[in-house]
Amino acid sequence: MKFTILVYENESDFSARSDGARKDAYWGAYRAYTQALTEAGIMVGGAGLEPPPHATTIRQRNGKRQVQDGPFAETKEQLGGYYVIDVPSLDKALEWAARCPSAASGAVEVRPNLSM
């Protein structure tokens, strides 16, 4: 079964990416986590995302298009990346999701992928 692990990060997580004192810990943790997923043979794909200020949101309503700078919703935690994994059950998916570094600071959401 394929699941997507959505990595939600808070502002402090996003700033840790380039903060001299914290960036080694930040990237080290994600590199290690990504490598563990790969070596376990369950990694299907994924990507890290640039922070929310880099987002552009598009809406079309009644034939009118609206383009807006920034993410679609202003929330404390924002999508920072995602992993797609292939594991036998939701229990297993949760076990892996709990190891994602953002579980300890922001949040991690697990969703089964639709089978198409």
Add this chain to the structure above:
Amino acid sequence: MSYAAAELAARSSYGRLLAYLAAWSRDVTAAEDALGEAFLEAVDAWPRAGVPEKPEAWLLAVARRRLVDVARHAKVEDRASVALRLVLDRAEQEASAKAMFPDERLKLLFVCAHPAIDEAARTPLMLQTVLGLDAARIASAFLVAPATMGQRLVRVKAKIREAGIHFEIPEPHELPLRLASVLDAIYAAYGSGWDDVTGADPRRQGLAEEAIWLGRLVTRLRPGEPEAQGLLALMLHCEARRGARRDAAGVYVPLTRQDVALWSRPMIEEAEGLLTAASAAQQPGRFQLEAAIQSVHAQRALTGGTDWEAIALLYEGLIRLAPTIGAQVGYAAALAEARGDESGLAVLGVLAPEVVAGYQPYWALSAHLLKRLGRAGEARQAYVRATGLSEDPAVREFLREGFDTAPESA
């Protein structure tokens, strides 16, 4: 009394009432529903009419009426319904006469850990029935989706009713195995067993106190069982080190580097007393051995040193009884200290790759030993693997330090 202790005392009453009602109705779900309604009625009636003189008897009487109503509505065979009512009437008389009723919690524990019950459901079932924890909290502790946990608990309770699992103390010939299942389920609530290499803090699960409480309950309801005493001793030894497992900055401190002044002396003394009492029975078992290993570690508070050779020997005995991956990695760690890092690494080397692939302590110990042997490249790889498998930021931080101090190239 801490908040958690007060909460557990309140739960004690719930567990006793539920065990009693479930044992007589043989229907855990119906007993839970009836007791739940009795509590609701109390919330409504007690503030108005005052708390009854014997609150438990009051709750029991209300729950009893609900159970009989439900049994009648379910069109249970008349005779069964009458029998149920007679039994409950007697119970009520007993309850109001002595304000006490038989403690059936041990029987309930045996039902929860019955061989017909799926192993993964045993501990959650115990926590819900004996302690009254809700499914959501149990789900968090076991890292399962709350909806899934709720369904599992419903299914397993239906099975108890449909399979007619008896609420009874097992016959002497099957007692040791059945008791072992109860103890295993309690231990599963405590968390992963040994804490020196894993870095796991059982407290993160939030159920350490509950597990110790259940361990005490079993030693009280079934005195003189050496393995039950061993389990309680083991949990107390691990719990005694709680305050020493993190430094002031919140970074994980491995057992060998912990400040012994931060260990809880009363807990260690209680654990040692239990272990001594258990050994008098001369029936060694898995939990006594695990507790004995922790007891050797605890000696460091008195002697300043650790007898690794003794620990390695105890692990050898433990592996013969229960060859778990945890015991094997623990053996490797002890052997490395007692007879050299190469010996420890050799033990790790024979473990099956598919077993260790997702087992964090294996990689953490490998990294540690490889680094000490000067095999820096391999050590760094193992550090990365262990970090990726860690849930706890404090442990990740500790491993990063190890990684950073392993030289870039060997």
